[in-house]
Amino acid sequence: MASLYDTLGVAKNASPDEIKKAYRKLARELHPDRNPGNAEAEEKFKSVQSAYDVLSDPEKRKQYDAFGNGRPGGGPGPGGFDFDFGNVDLGDIFGGIFSRGRGGGQARRPAAEKGADVEAVVNVSFEDSLRGVQTQIPVELVTACSECGGSGAQPGTAPVICPECNGRGVKAESQGLFSLSQPCPRCRGNGTVIEKPCPQCNGSGRERRTKRYSVRIPEGVKDGTRIRLAGKGEAGLRGGPAGDLYVVTRVATSPVFQRRGPADLEVEVPVTYAEAALGSSVDVPSPYGGRLSLKVPAGSETGKLLRLKGHGAPRLKGSGKGDLIARLRLTVPKKLSKKQKQLLEEYARATQEAPREEVFG
Numbered sequence: 608m609a610s611l612y613d614t615l616g617v618a619k620n621a622s623p624d625e626i627k628k629a630y631r632k633l634a635r636e637l638h639p640d641r642n643p644g645n646a647e648a649e650e651k652f653k654s655v656q657s658a659y660d661v662l663s664d665p666e667k668r669k670q671y672d673a674f675g676n677g678r679p680g681g682g683p684g685p686g687g688f689d690f691d692f693g694n695v696d697l698g699d700i701f702g703g704i705f706s707r708g709r710g711g712g713q714a715r716r717p718a719a720e721k722g723a724d725v726e727a728v729v730n731v732s733f734e735d736s737l738r739g740v741q742t743q744i745p746v747e748l749v750t751a752c753s754e755c756g757g758s759g760a761q762p763g764t765a766p767v768i769c770p771e772c773n774g775r776g777v778k779a780e781s782q783g784l785f786s787l788s789q790p791c792p793r794c795r796g797n798g799t800v801i802e803k804p805c806p807q808c809n810g811s812g813r814e815r816r817t818k819r820y821s822v823r824i825p826e827g828v829k830d831g832t833r834i835r836l837a838g839k840g841e842a843g844l845r846g847g848p849a850g851d852l853y854v855v856t857r858v859a860t861s862p863v864f865q866r867r868g869p870a871d872l873e874v875e876v877p878v879t880y881a882e883a884a885l886g887s888s889v890d891v892p893s894p895y896g897g898r899l900s901l902k903v904p905a906g907s908e909t910g911k912l913l914r915l916k917g918h919g920a921p922r923l924k925g926s927g928k929g930d931l932i933a934r935l936r937l938t939v940p941k942k943l944s945k946k947q948k949q950l951l952e953e954y955a956r957a958t959q960e961a962p963r964e965e966v967f968g
């Protein structure tokens with residue numbers, strides 16, 4: 608009977624690495640896809656698999672070396688050495704080694720995972736919030752390692768199929784009649800192991816870096832507006848898509864204008880008693896520079912709100928602009944010219960002569 612070493616074509620003192628290399632070479636050669644309908648190749652494949660299972664495990668190999676192909680002290684009974692290969696599922700083996708589902712395979716690789724979303728705050732002046740602005744945002748991100756491209760393996764090398772589980776990510780452990788599947792301890796379920804880790808990321812495949820994104824802040828943003836940049840977040844895991852970047856705007860306050868509602872702006876407009884009482888046309892500062900003319904109707908009281916349609920902030924959703932709301936504030940002059948004083952005294956006398964219900968209600 609050929610020894611397990613003969614089956615793999617290696618010397619009895621072969622190193623684990625030599626055994627692994629021989630096994631992988633034979634497994635590929637004897638793959639049934641390359642030998643369709645060849646029962647002999649399939650049988651050989653099984654023997655190679657069986658031999659590798661023993662010789663790749665230091666404990667099993669030690670036992671095999673000590674007792675050979677038979678039970679300790681026993682005769683050459685059927686089954687011989689106490690490993691049962693009767694239920695080797697070729698689908699599992701092929702599925703693992705060649706990454707092909709063959710039905711029946713239980714390989715459960717961890718699923719690809721979307722990278723984390725990231726939030727970055729950007730400060731915007733009040734003027735830029737109305738006009739929009741192109742800006743650079745530094746974002747600290749975990750990205751795919753620039754050295755190894757995210758594989759975690761030293762450049763020039765690649766992760767190899769885990770020799771412990773043959774890429775399945777799970778290990779079946781025979782316990783009497785039952786076979787329990789457990790995550791492979793060597794590759795932690797990944798199915799691959801990194802033999803030479805990338806020196807830059809120590810095999811994690813990821814690194815923390817500050818990236819600078821050029822972002823267009825749209826016109827009309829408010830304090831706390833969130834802008835989503837799809838795919839600009841952290842790198843995904845195991846080939847998953849990158850997360851999103853949320854840019855949150857911090858808009859500086861204006862000494863003149865206040866935001867109201869979705870797209871309105873409010874401005875305080877001082878008017879004299881005469882302007883308010885008689886009605887007039889007054890100048891109002893425009894949020895976009897220059898001045899606008901506001902018609903104050905006769906009899907306006909302090910606190911009255913007047914709308915200048917379409918002179919507010921740009922609408923973030925939809926088109927056009929909100930309104931500029933003028934809030935009237937009656938001013939009282941602190942100094943009066945001689946003429947003004949005369950006129951006001953005359954006005955006061957006239958008011959005393961007039962009925963006073965209006966004042967006291």
Ligand SMILES: [Zn+2]
Pocket residue numbers: 752753754755756757758759760805806807808809810811812813
């Ligand atoms: Zn790396």
Ligand SMILES: [Zn+2]
Pocket residue numbers: 769770771772773774775776777791792793794795796797798799
């Ligand atoms: Zn493994």
